[in-house]
Amino acid sequence: MNTGIEAPRRTRIQQEKRELILEAALEVFSTHGFRGSTIDQIAEAAGMSKPNLLYYFRRKEDIHETLMHRLLDTWLAPLRELDDIGDPMTELRSYIRRKLEMARDFPRESRLFANEILQGAPRIMPLLAGELKTLVDEKAAIIKGWMRAGKIAKTDPWHLIFSIWATTQHYADFDVQVRAVLGPNRGGDGRFEDAARFLEQLFLDGLKPKG
Amino acid sequence: MNTGIEAPRRTRIQQEKRELILEAALEVFSTHGFRGSTIDQIAEAAGMSKPNLLYYFRRKEDIHETLMHRLLDTWLAPLRELDDIGDPMTELRSYIRRKLEMARDFPRESRLFANEILQGAPRIMPLLAGELKTLVDEKAAIIKGWMRAGKIAKTDPWHLIFSIWATTQHYADFDVQVRAVLGPNRGGDGRFEDAARFLEQLFLDGLKPKG
DNA sequence: CAATTTTTTGACCGATTGGACAAACGTTAG
DNA sequence: CTAACGTTTGTCCAATCGGTCAAAAAATTG
Numbered sequence: 298m299n300t301g302i303e304a305p306r307r308t309r310i311q312q313e314k315r316e317l318i319l320e321a322a323l324e325v326f327s328t329h330g331f332r333g334s335t336i337d338q339i340a341e342a343a344g345m346s347k348p349n350l351l352y353y354f355r356r357k358e359d360i361h362e363t364l365m366h367r368l369l370d371t372w373l374a375p376l377r378e379l380d381d382i383g384d385p386m387t388e389l390r391s392y393i394r395r396k397l398e399m400a401r402d403f404p405r406e407s408r409l410f411a412n413e414i415l416q417g418a419p420r421i422m423p424l425l426a427g428e429l430k431t432l433v434d435e436k437a438a439i440i441k442g443w444m445r446a447g448k449i450a451k452t453d454p455w456h457l458i459f460s461i462w463a464t465t466q467h468y469a470d471f472d473v474q475v476r477a478v479l480g481p482n483r484g485g486d487g488r489f490e491d492a493a494r495f496l497e498q499l500f501l502d503g504l505k506p507k508g
Numbered sequence: 509m510n511t512g513i514e515a516p517r518r519t520r521i522q523q524e525k526r527e528l529i530l531e532a533a534l535e536v537f538s539t540h541g542f543r544g545s546t547i548d549q550i551a552e553a554a555g556m557s558k559p560n561l562l563y564y565f566r567r568k569e570d571i572h573e574t575l576m577h578r579l580l581d582t583w584l585a586p587l588r589e590l591d592d593i594g595d596p597m598t599e600l601r602s603y604i605r606r607k608l609e610m611a612r613d614f615p616r617e618s619r620l621f622a623n624e625i626l627q628g629a630p631r632i633m634p635l636l637a638g639e640l641k642t643l644v645d646e647k648a649a650i651i652k653g654w655m656r657a658g659k660i661a662k663t664d665p666w667h668l669i670f671s672i673w674a675t676t677q678h679y680a681d682f683d684v685q686v687r688a689v690l691g692p693n694r695g696g697d698g699r700f701e702d703a704a705r706f707l708e709q710l711f712l713d714g715l716k717p718k719g
Numbered sequence: 720c721a722a723t724t725t726t727t728t729g730a731c732c733g734a735t736t737g738g739a740c741a742a743a744c745g746t747t748a749g
Numbered sequence: 750c751t752a753a754c755g756t757t758t759g760t761c762c763a764a765t766c767g768g769t770c771a772a773a774a775a776a777t778t779g
Binding site for chain 4: 310335336337347348351355356357
Binding site: 494 | 539540541542543544597600619622623625626627628629633636637640641644658659660661663664666667668670671673674675677678679681682684685686688689690691694702703705706707709710711712713714715716717
């Protein structure tokens with residue numbers, strides 16, 4: 298997909314500094330949101346002055362936009378990998394696992410995305426209704442095929458995808474709450490393995506007691 | 509629980525105007541976050557001047573604090589209702605239904621809460637580790653009892669509660685995304701009934717095809 | 720070296736922010 | 750009526766915001 302944005306040629310130093318800024322901006326934006334973050338905060342986190350930062354990104358929004366476009370690519374990678382080859386139940390299980398791993402390894406990206414959606418997705422609405430919808434529709438069709446073939450239970454594929462997104466991203470977006478509720482004992486590093494075990498069972502068998 | 513905050517006596521007009529402000533602030537805070545919202549925005553939404561608003565709430569934070577405390581009470585009501593009387597599977601099913609109804613009927617409250625948690629819960633952290641944890645632990649114990657009695661499948665009660673929160677609140681917090689992906693046809697008012705049907709099946713039977 | 724280009728910074732600007740304050744307004748009680 | 754009290758607003762302020770600009774500093778080139 299051509300976004301119409303031409304990437305100008307850049308020196309090696311420019312590339313590195315831009316990466317430094319994006320890394321700092323990810324940290325700041327993901328915890329304070331777009332409007333809650335200041336250029337000064339990002340500049341300080343990147344170890345440079347505000348005018349210097351503005352030399353690499355002319356506007357605050359440019360940083361955010363670059364971050365969002367880059368994010369969406371990696372963020373949807375697990376769903377893109379979901380395909381018709383292999384056992385359906387295994388395919389879904391590994392999709393859930395991959396999504397949970399992303400929540401564990403890239404919580405800032407998850408929160409950045411959540412912040413944007415929460416506030417009405419003013420900056421990426423076209424992407425949601427376009428690229429994202431197309432991708433989800435495509436994968437929903439695959440899942441529907443599995444259902445018709447009797448490989449998995451018949452249900453709504455779109456809401457199934459929503460539920461996978463919701464349950465996995467919850468461990469990144471609501472991390473403070475999860476850790477607060479689990480307490481110091483169970484809220485440690487093991488919480489992701491516990492979550493993985495639980496989700497596997499939920500999506501496989503549900504809660505009905507085994508006959 | 510005594511918060512230590514004394515509620516001063518207020519005239520009838522003060523009560524009404526304060527309600528008006530809180531209603532407006534809920535609208536603004538829930539879509540822009542705390543730092544992204546301005547007193548002017550809230551004042552305009554409430555149909556009064558900024559100094560007039562500051563006559564009823566001395567500081568911007570006072571409005572947010574009042575909103576958050578009030579919110580937590582109503583927000584946790586469904587979980588409080590979960591008790592040992594009645595059939596476990598029915599209890600859980602109606603908890604899920606009630607939570608989904610709250611996401612449908614009070615999306616602004618859900619988003620206000622999500623905004624706060626996303627940003628590290630700086631203003632309600634003690635409540636999470638205190639009141640909330642106590643309540644969840646208590647209900648987790650009840651659920652554990654059901655598991656021991658063989659009434660529902662054995663799994664992690666805490667993560668079960670997380671998954672119910674995540675899947676239901678998703679329809680409030682990520683509403684724009686849900687509607688964008690479902691498209692104009694399926695993204696209409698019926699989406700909550702579709703979600704209810706799906707979630708019921710997921711939590712009951714999971715995805716494994718019926719033998 | 721000198722000339723040129725790229726990078727960095729201090730100083731500054733207009734706009735917006737949360738909030739203060741006194742004066743004006745409205746209402747009610749005597 | 751008038752005095753007292755509760756309510757509303759216009760004006761103002763210091764702090765912070767995103768962003769500009771010229772000039773200094775550093776790096777690159779010849």
